[in-house]
């Protein structure tokens with residue numbers, strides 16, 4: 001506070017991204033969560049390189065290593081940091097791969113649901129009338145059922161498979177996006193910049209995609225972040241119940257389910273560590289999402 | 303301002319833009335409570351605002367037409383219909399004598415580009431997520447008026463034309479001042495080579511000193527590009543300064559049309575006289591505009607006959623029954639008042 005700072009035209013000059021980053025980092029918790037999330041994403045992305053073992057190459061597994069405690073050495077002398085499961089699989093490697101599968105499914109489902117929900121929401125707001133009324137009744141109906149129930153029924157009908165899990169997650173999630181986008185689009189479409197675009201005789205698709213959509217995006221990004229966490233949790237629940245991912249793609253939920261029977265016999269780590277990974281991932285995403293909402297919101301009410 | 307090329311000769315020619323019998327209502331559909339009440343025997347009508355009521359309007363090439371009237375009388379609605387943003391409920395829009403609605407698609411789009419609107423709130427009229435050069439060049443590119451390689455040249459010349467430094471073209475709208483944003487809006491309109499600018503309170507949101515600069519810009523552009531203007535303002539001082547001809551609007555109808563000098567020297571319609579009696583001074587300018595004595599009647603239930611009769615000092619029995627038509631009262635002058643029939 002000794003020298004007064006020089007007058008800063010830089011505040012006006014600062015790119016929106018810079019300002020955004022500074023505001024985001026203002027919360028230590030959120031910053032920590034963002035770092036953790038980055039680490040998780042990194043681990044998931046490079047799981048095959050980071051894992052000490054390929055957990056699904058049966059040739060590398062040794063049944064003698066079955067259910068080793070965290071930190072124990074296996075028959076071949078390798079150390080298992082987080083222990084092993086029933087089949088003698090290194091849990092750390094299994095978790096890294098499981099993380100990759102869980103995140104992959106969650107992100108994929110969220111992206112598809114967001115794309116589909118956003119387009120329907122935009123169309124609903126733009127065309128209005130009966131089309132809008134019909135779509136919004138479908139959305140209401142969809143949202144009035146608990147997501148887990150809808151997903152369970154869908155998977156019971158569709159059967160198992162990665163694609164089916166993604167499809168089920170998309171079906172239970174698109175409605176959130178449709179409703180949110182419709183809400184912001186209805187407010188935005190009466191703004192004068194849309195009138196200006198119409199005055200310039202721009203085609204409707206261009207007005208909707210180039211002007212309306214970008215201005216409806218900030219609340220969507222927030223929802224999408226939180227929905228990835230929902231999707232991951234939902235997928236874990238489904239997999240835990242045996243209706244989700246197939247054995248060939250063991251997600252975190254499936255790992256937890258596998259170790260579940262061992263819990264009572266004291267072999268806690270087989271379920272515990274995948275559970276920790278799942279919780280950390282979900283909490284980190286939610287914290288980042290909350291901070292995103294706080295940072296993006298004031299700018300919405302410009 | 304010099305009297306523009308709009309004199310008797312231009313007035314005889316085919317108007318650049320003509321509106322015929324334009325009508326626009328806004329309905330507020332009944333809410334649930336009212337519908338239930340109606341089921342139970344109540345008699346609640348859907349509320350309808352007659353924002354614009356059978357308006358005829360012709361703009362000659364090169365003319366600057368001012369449009370004035372109290373708040374809520376339908377100026378913005380008429381402006382948006384003239385600019386092609388809003389569909390009229392009834393009536394016809396003609397460009398150089400040809401109905402726009404009947405034109406083939408490509409021609410209709412070309413025509414819509416000839417009429418551009420300048421908005422009151424320049425900031426709100428600029429997409430906050432687009433940089434200035436994209437704002438200005440979007441429409442010319444989308445309509446293939448220019449090729450992509452010509453974008454920079456177009457943006458630079460257009461920005462210079464409105465008095466902005468082209469080196470700022472990669473900035474966002476929020477990085478400019480109010481006056482600069484106005485200029486960006488004008489540049490965006492000019493980029494599609496319009497012939498008619500519809501300015502709806504285009505300077506009302508600006509500081510008085512900036513207002514003068516932007517008004518001068520409009521007049522310079524008129525000289526340089528031969529533009530025609532429909533200039534809406536509740537500020538009669540601005541209109542007097544700018545317009546060749548003035549239209550006075552009251553509750554959805556045009557009640558008087560006259561060359562500016564004549565209107566200010568000898569207003570014909572009692573409403574115009576009342577308006578002029580209280581031309582707002584500089585200090586009052588920014589207050590809400592309601593200079594004439596008496597309440598503005600609700601546009602939901604306009605008085606029958608002459609809409610002005612409850613406030614008119616000359617009202618006669620006939621005025622409450624029969625709506626006066628807009629008729630010629632002198633060469634180049636029209637007025638809608640029964641007093642003109644007396645003599």
Ligand SMILES: Nc1ncnc2c1ncn2[C@@H]1O[C@H](COP(=O)(O)OP(=O)(O)OP(=O)(O)O)[C@@H](O)[C@H]1O
Nearest residue numbers: 328329351353372373374375376377378379380601
């Ligand atoms: N989209 C709309 N929906 C319902 N009513 C409307 C709509 N637009 C305008 N109106 C009504 O139509 C009438 C005329 O409005 P308009 O905006 O054209 O008036 P104005 O002369 O521009 O007023 P101001 O000087 O306040 O801008 C008003 O009573 C207004 O409430």
Ligand code: SF4
Nearest residue numbers: 608611614621639640
């Ligand atoms: S028609 Fe009658 S009420 Fe209307 S302005 Fe003329 S004198 Fe007044």
Ligand SMILES: [Mg+2]
Nearest residue numbers: 377378379502
């Ligand atoms: Mg208005």
